[in-house]
Amino acid sequence: MSSPNIKLLSLLVIAVAFAVLMAHWPALSAKALSFDDNQYLMDNMLVQNPSWTSARLFLTEILKPSTVEGYYQPLAMISLMLDYALGGRENNLLPFHITSLALHIANTALIIILLYLLFGQIWVAAAVGLLFGVHPMTVETIPWVGERKTLLAAFFSLWSLILYVYPRVTGHKSRVTGFYIGSLITYLLALMSKPTSTPLPVVMLLLDYWPLKRLSWKAILEKMPFFAFGGISAIITVISQTRTCGTVMPSRFNPGHIPLVLCHNIIFYLHKIIWPVNLSSHYAFPEPMSLSHPMVLAGVIGTFVLLALLVFSLRWTRAALTGWLIFFVAIFPTMGAIGFTNVIASDKFAYLPSLGLLMVLASFLGACRGNCKAVIKFAAVLAVIASAAAETVATQRYLMYWRDSVTLYERMLTLTPNSAEVYNGLGYTFYLKGKVDDEVKYFRKALELRPDYPPSYCNLGNALVRQGRLDEAISCYRQALQMKPNYTKVYHNLGQTLELQGKFDEAAENFIYTLRLKPDSAETHFNLARCLSTTGNFEDALLHYRRSLELKPDYVPAINGLAWILAVHPDPNMCDANEAVVLAERAAELTNYGDAGILSTLSAAYAAKGRFSEAITMAQKALDIAVAGQDNRSADLVRRQLEMYKQGKSLE
Numbered sequence: 241m242s243s244p245n246i247k248l249l250s251l252l253v254i255a256v257a258f259a260v261l262m263a264h265w266p267a268l269s270a271k272a273l274s275f276d277d278n279q280y281l282m283d284n285m286l287v288q289n290p291s292w293t294s295a296r297l298f299l300t301e302i303l304k305p306s307t308v309e310g311y312y313q314p315l316a317m318i319s320l321m322l323d324y325a326l327g328g329r330e331n332n333l334l335p336f337h338i339t340s341l342a343l344h345i346a347n348t349a350l351i352i353i354l355l356y357l358l359f360g361q362i363w364v365a366a367a368v369g370l371l372f373g374v375h376p377m378t379v380e381t382i383p384w385v386g387e388r389k390t391l392l393a394a395f396f397s398l399w400s401l402i403l404y405v406y407p408r409v410t411g412h413k414s415r416v417t418g419f420y421i422g423s424l425i426t427y428l429l430a431l432m433s434k435p436t437s438t439p440l441p442v443v444m445l446l447l448d449y450w451p452l453k454r455l456s457w458k459a460i461l462e463k464m465p466f467f468a469f470g471g472i473s474a475i476i477t478v479i480s481q482t483r484t485c486g487t488v489m490p491s492r493f494n495p496g497h498i499p500l501v502l503c504h505n506i507i508f509y510l511h512k513i514i515w516p517v518n519l520s521s522h523y524a525f526p527e528p529m530s531l532s533h534p535m536v537l538a539g540v541i542g543t544f545v546l547l548a549l550l551v552f553s554l555r556w557t558r559a560a561l562t563g564w565l566i567f568f569v570a571i572f573p574t575m576g577a578i579g580f581t582n583v584i585a586s587d588k589f590a591y592l593p594s595l596g597l598l599m600v601l602a603s604f605l606g607a608c609r610g611n612c613k614a615v616i617k618f619a620a621v622l623a624v625i626a627s628a629a630a631e632t633v634a635t636q637r638y639l640m641y642w643r644d645s646v647t648l649y650e651r652m653l654t655l656t657p658n659s660a661e662v663y664n665g666l667g668y669t670f671y672l673k674g675k676v677d678d679e680v681k682y683f684r685k686a687l688e689l690r691p692d693y694p695p696s697y698c699n700l701g702n703a704l705v706r707q708g709r710l711d712e713a714i715s716c717y718r719q720a721l722q723m724k725p726n727y728t729k730v731y732h733n734l735g736q737t738l739e740l741q742g743k744f745d746e747a748a749e750n751f752i753y754t755l756r757l758k759p760d761s762a763e764t765h766f767n768l769a770r771c772l773s774t775t776g777n778f779e780d781a782l783l784h785y786r787r788s789l790e791l792k793p794d795y796v797p798a799i800n801g802l803a804w805i806l807a808v809h810p811d812p813n814m815c816d817a818n819e820a821v822v823l824a825e826r827a828a829e830l831t832n833y834g835d836a837g838i839l840s841t842l843s844a845a846y847a848a849k850g851r852f853s854e855a856i857t858m859a860q861k862a863l864d865i866a867v868a869g870q871d872n873r874s875a876d877l878v879r880r881q882l883e884m885y886k887q888g889k890s891l892e
Contacts, residue, residue, distance in 0.1 A: 249356060252366035253349045260345050260373035263632040268337050270383035270642040273330065273672065274521055275665050279308045280320060280386040282330050282672075285762060287317065289792060290325035297760070302476055306760050309485035310580075311477040315433045316389035330672070333385065340382045343391040348373035350398035351595065355602045357405050358451050364609060367624045368602045372594065376516040376634040377587045383642040384521065387588050393434035394592040400426040404444055408452055420462070428469055435477040435573070437592070441466035442569045450558035451603070481580055488579030500529060501576040504539035505585050506546065509571070513590065513597065516631070519638055521648070522665075524656045525584045559603040566596030582661050645669035660690030667699060679703040694724040698733065705737055713737050728757040732764055735771075744771045762792035769801060778805055778814055799827040800838050807845040808891040817848035836865040836874050843881060847890040855885045 273282075281287060284307045286294040297306070298314040298321070305312060319339065320328075328335035352369035356362055372378070381387045403423035407416045430437035441463045448455040481487050490498060504526065512519065526533040531540065546564075553560040570593035576584065608620045641651040649666035656662055667682030683700035686693060701716035717734040720727055735750030751768035755761065769784035785802035788795055803823035806816045824842035831838055839862035846855035859882045866875040884891065 245362060249353070249362050249365075252362060253352055253369075256352060256366055256370045256373060257345045257349060259370060259628070259632075260348050261341070263374040263635050264341055264344065264379070264382055264639070266636055266639040267341055267379070267382040267642065268334060270337060270639065271333060272383060272642040272645045272648040273333075273669070274380075274384045274386065274645075274648065275661070276308075276386045277330075277384070278668070280317075280388075281324075281328075281336075284308065284317075284320075285792060287321045287324050289794070290321045294321055303479050304483045305480060306758055311435050311480050312473075313389050313432070313434055315429060316392050319388050319392055320385070333383075336385050336388070337383060340385075340388060340391055343388075343395055344378060344382055345373070347391065347394050347398060350395070350402060351598065354398060354402050354405065354595075355598065357402065357409050358447070358599065359602050359606050360409075361602075361606045361609065364602050364605045367605060368598050370628050371601070371624065371631065372598055374628055374631045374635055375513075375594075376519055376631060376638050377512060377590060377594075379519070379635055379638045379642075380521055380587050381591055383639070384588075389434040390436075390588045390591050393430045393437045396426045396430035396433060397437045397440055397592055398595075400424075400430060400440060401444070401447070405447065405452070408454065424465055424469070427466055431469060431473040435473050436589070438470045438474055438477075438573060439569045441470055443566050443596075446562055446566050446569065450562040451599075478578070485580070490577055493579075497529060498577055500531075500536055500540065501584065503543040504536050505571075505575050506568070507539040507542035508535070508585050509567075509590050510542075510546075512587070513594065516634055518655055519587060520652050520655045521586070522652045522656055522659060522662050523583050523585045524659050524661075557603070559600050563596045563598075563600035563603070566599065567593045568596075569593075570596065645672065658689055660686040660693050660696065663689065664693065664696045664699060667696075667703070671699070671703065676703055676706045680707070692723060694720040694727055694730070697723075698727065698730050701730075701737075702733060705733075705740070710737055710741055726757055728754055731757070732761070732767070735764075735767060739767070739771060744774050747771050748775070760791055762788045762795050762798065765791065766795065766798045766801065769798070773801065773805060778809055778811075781805065782814065794830060796827050796830050796835075796838070799823050799830075800841050803827065803845060804841045807841065807848045810892045815848070817845060820845035821849055833861070834865065836862040836869070836871060836878065839865065840874070840878050840881060843878075843885065844891045847881075847885050850890075852885050852888055855890075856882065859885060 286297055286307050295314075295318050298317045301314075302312050308317065320336065323335045323339050326335045348369050351372055352365045355365035355368055359365065381390045400423045403419045403426060407413060407419045412419075427437070427440055430440065444463060444466070445455065445460065448459045478487065508523075526535050529536065531537045550561040550564055571589055574581075574586070574589040605620060605624075608616055612620075641648050646666070646669050649662060649669055652659070652662045653666065663682050663686035667679045667686065670676075670678035670682065680700065680703045683696050683703060686696040687700065690696070697716045697720035701713040701720070704710075704713035704716065714734065714737055717730050717737065720730045721734075724730070731750045731754040735747045735754065738744075738747035738750065748768055748771040751764050751771065754764045755768065758764065765784045765788035769781040769788065772778070772781035772784065782802065782805060785798050785805070788798040789802065792798070800823075803820045805814065806823070807820035809815045821842075824838065824845040827838045828835075828842050833839065839858050843855040843858035843862060846852070846858060859878055863875055863878045863882065866872075866878060881891065
């Protein structure tokens with residue numbers, strides 16, 4: 241690559257990057273949380289505790305991730321954890337959006353570089369990269385926190401393809417081995433971000449067919465390490481997905497289901513890419529999934545027409561068929577042959593696979609630029625500019641729906657008014673806003689539409705607990721468990737509800753079962769310890785408090801619970817005033833000496849050490865906080881403590 245070409249390519253990449261930044265700028269202020277963001281952020285204890293320990297767990301929990309239902313995706317989770325360390329929270333999504341937008345801009349630049357390497361035309365590569373970067377179908381990968389995996393997997397996949405292509409088009413054959421190793425490593429990193437990158441070796445073979453024109457047995461054999469990594473990743477993905485979330489294998493579908501889904505999606509994606517209107521994060525399955533549905537019938541007819549045209553195009557070029565095959569191969573893992581999701585299609589699934597269609601467009605524009613009359617070239621330039629402008633407008637309009645969660649879900653309900661999943665998600669947004677009556681309404685609506693939907697029973701149970709309707713909540717939890725016997729979250733929530741009813745033994749049984757399914761839950765160990773402590777089983781309670789703190793060292797409730805037992809237990813084998821003081825002081829520091837319960841524990845620890853003046857000071861401060869907060873129960877308990885400390889007595 242000559243120096244002038246490098247300078248021009250760099251300038252065009254910068255210009256396109258700026259255009260993409262401006263098109264997606266509203267994403268930085270988006271406050272919407274989408275379907276599984278609770279798993280990736282709000283309920284993910286590892287993301288919320290940035291540390292080497294969390295990173296190690298993300299990397300080593302291969303066959304059964306503990307914090308996210310689904311597949312092995314450690315690099316995506318570590319990436320979100322780092323954004324959390326930079327201040328990202330559910331009420332401050334800016335750090336997440338900055339990283340995601342930066343990745344999208346980087347991916348756009350990588351696509352431009354790859355297209356330039358493949359076709360050797362800088363302006364064409366930049367134009368096609370621009371159309372990708374500002375396209376509305378790329379929107380949801382940026383404001384949707386949980387879709388970091390899509391961006392990160394595409395980033396490493398594109399690097400893998402560039403490192404594979406570069407020595408084969410530039411003639412740097414002396415360094416092929418180094419580039420080959422780099423390509424293999426980045427492919428592995430892509431798989432560790434999101435396993436939908438698995439088909440990349442097949443994409444490489446298709447590139448060998450066109451435009452590299454080097455397909456041979458040697459080209460096939462050199463992909464064997466890639467296929468080995470991909471095969472291992474596929475096995476891990478099926479196992480982890482089945483264990484944590486569930487899968488529907490092809491044998492469980494009726495014979496015509498998968499072909500109909502494939503035909504529907506082939507035309508659906510092409511339609512959305514060419515005419516991106518009514519985009520949504522939830523595309524429901526057509527009902528019924530048969531030729532009697534107009535969209536399914538259109539998909540079947542359209543697929544046969546498309547395939548005929550693609551085969552016919554081979555008389556002139558390999559571009560159309562090969563580019564479409566690259567798209568199809570890359571998107572195939574998400575096309576529904578193995579059921580793992582409640583949507584028939586998704587914009588994010590087309591993010592990286594769209595490379596195949598971009599290659600067809602680049603080939604077409606390259607041919608126009610080289611062989612066509614000036615008027616056709618001018619028309620092509622105008623078409624690119626007009627398309628980019630229209631896409632930018634559509635992108636910014638779509639981003640308006642991401643300004644908050646209610647607006648986003650209301651938009652989805654407008655497009656899919658009979659979706660239980662969307663009503664369930666809209667209900668969750670009201671939970672985040674603290675509007676429990678609206679929660680109940682939407683969760684009940686979800687169950688009207690789909691009575692066999694365990695997540696809505698779970699969420700409705702949670703909402704009923706917040707309303708104080710504990711018996712009804714327990715009934716919902718039990719119905720969820722009938723449909724999904726290993727529903728870990730429900731066992732945990734059921735245990736908490738039984739604990740509220742004073743049924744501590746039954747609650748403990750549910751926490752124990754939860755730990756069988758999810759042994760590394762710090763919160764469940766804490767809840768079990770609290771139940772055991774209440775029923776007098778202090779020895780086991782201490783074990784579970786300590787295990788909770790091993791998993792989450794700064795978990796204040798567990799620190800406080802452990803410190804209390806060590807401070808007040810009458811058995812000298814269990815009482816340890818020195819450790820109690822250390823723990824209680826740590827809990828007080830973590831809460832800025834502003835929690836009455838923790839200061840009460842600290843006063844008890846001081847008293848156990850015979851430091852009564854300090855015990856009185858802390859107890860008085862705890863009393864002041866309790867009175868200010870109108871917490872009469874805590875205030876009464878602390879007053880009794882104060883009287884004992886003034887008499888020189890410790891608690892027992």
